[in-house]
Amino acid sequence: MAARVLTQEQNVPGLVPLKGRVVVLKTRPETVVEDYIRAQEMAGMAQALDPSQPVILKDNISWHFGYPGANTTPWQLEAAALGLKRSGFHDPVVVQNKTVVTNAYKGERLNRFVGVFKKYDLPVKYNFLPQDMKWVRYEPKGETLVLHKIYPEGIYLPDFFFGKNVFHLPTVKTHIYTTTTGAMKNAFGGLLNTRRHYTHSVIHATLVDLLMIQQEIHSGIFVTMDGTHCGSGPGPRTMVPVEKDIILASADSVAIDAVAAKIMGFDPLSLPYIRLAHEKGLGVGDVRDIEVLGEDVSGWNFNFPVGDNLASTAGDAFWFGPLKHLQHLMFHTPLVYFFIWASYFYHDYFWYPFKGQKYVNQFLESKWGKLFQQY
Numbered sequence: 001m002a003a004r005v006l007t008q009e010q011n012v013p014g015l016v017p018l019k020g021r022v023v024v025l026k027t028r029p030e031t032v033v034e035d036y037i038r039a040q041e042m043a044g045m046a047q048a049l050d051p052s053q054p055v056i057l058k059d060n061i062s063w064h065f066g067y068p069g070a071n072t073t074p075w076q077l078e079a080a081a082l083g084l085k086r087s088g089f090h091d092p093v094v095v096q097n098k099t100v101v102t103n104a105y106k107g108e109r110l111n112r113f114v115g116v117f118k119k120y121d122l123p124v125k126y127n128f129l130p131q132d133m134k135w136v137r138y139e140p141k142g143e144t145l146v147l148h149k150i151y152p153e154g155i156y157l158p159d160f161f162f163g164k165n166v167f168h169l170p171t172v173k174t175h176i177y178t179t180t181t182g183a184m185k186n187a188f189g190g191l192l193n194t195r196r197h198y199t200h201s202v203i204h205a206t207l208v209d210l211l212m213i214q215q216e217i218h219s220g221i222f223v224t225m226d227g228t229h230c231g232s233g234p235g236p237r238t239m240v241p242v243e244k245d246i247i248l249a250s251a252d253s254v255a256i257d258a259v260a261a262k263i264m265g266f267d268p269l270s271l272p273y274i275r276l277a278h279e280k281g282l283g284v285g286d287v288r289d290i291e292v293l294g295e296d297v298s299g300w301n302f303n304f305p306v307g308d309n310l311a312s313t314a315g316d317a318f319w320f321g322p323l324k325h326l327q328h329l330m331f332h333t334p335l336v337y338f339f340i341w342a343s344y345f346y347h348d349y350f351w352y353p354f355k356g357q358k359y360v361n362q363f364l365e366s367k368w369g370k371l372f373q374q375y
Helices: 032-042 074-086 102-110 114-119 189-193 196-217 254-266 271-281 310-319 322-333 336-365 367-372
Strands: 002-004 021-026 055-059 093-096 122-125 135-138 155-158 165-169 171-175 180-181 220-232 239-251 291-294
Touching: 021 032, 021 055, 021 254, 032 074, 032 220, 032 291, 074 114, 074 165, 074 220, 093 102, 102 114, 155 189, 155 196, 165 189, 171 180, 171 239, 171 254, 171 271, 180 254, 189 196, 189 310, 196 254, 196 271, 220 254, 239 254, 239 336, 254 271, 310 336
Parallel strands: 002 291, 021 291, 055 093, 055 165, 093 122, 165 220, 171 220
Antiparallel strands: 021 239, 135 155, 220 239
């Protein structure tokens, strides 16, 4: 993984191809918005996105609580809005989705996004509201690995996404089912409907299918990834937040996920979703072929574990373990509502008050927590 240290004044566009280019910068609360904008410029945002088309800002609300490491940060969202404005992009719009255990409206408020929406006059649309967008059948141009099997009746996508740019805003964190999560996983909630849990047993191949589809339907794709606080442990919610003061940017979803995985302590090509995407030519997953601009990360290793929590242990048994043959009964029938309730109760009423709140309180006393409270 080659590293090239650049200053803001150097002429970055055209230096290396956008595919395989990842920017990693150290940052601090006093400069984080401008550092993000510099990273966006270095990573070629203006080249990656089509200025004639609107930009979807796809934030990441893994948990509606303002839990550090789990969700898009307000400064990450602000830098995306301000950077787009400075670069001459018009009409950015935020798109939210809901999951079985998160509330989009609560997530916007508790993660301090609402102030950013108002400051930059950002409209917000919800892929679960029929007045905002319709779900239409889509025939992928390329060959899908698994989605055609999971959804034999057809693959349905929100019509609002077609033809527009998408700007993903994930964080650096681990994940109980995919080991790490980032740019590629961020499309999961936006492009798949409430039956997305059908794909959990083949989640890696699903993410590859979704990236291929994104490259077919979007006019451009760009990503920033927040590592001011990273998430270590059974993500994407029940993690230990780790302050690392870094930010990443790239127009290559595979490459930025690979670099983030390497930094966290994993071999990117050992993760099926990165390896499969690399093999299909959807991006660069081999860190030897990725040029990292900014920090020299070649020696970085955060040694993050993944592990399990109570909810993921149960999920593993049904998705990948000895109870796999019961998947259809448990998750394709009304019985699924029991698992939804159990997961919601465990995360929000057990883990958060007894474990998570301690980490939140520590975060709020930190330099980043003080910035968070200003939004």
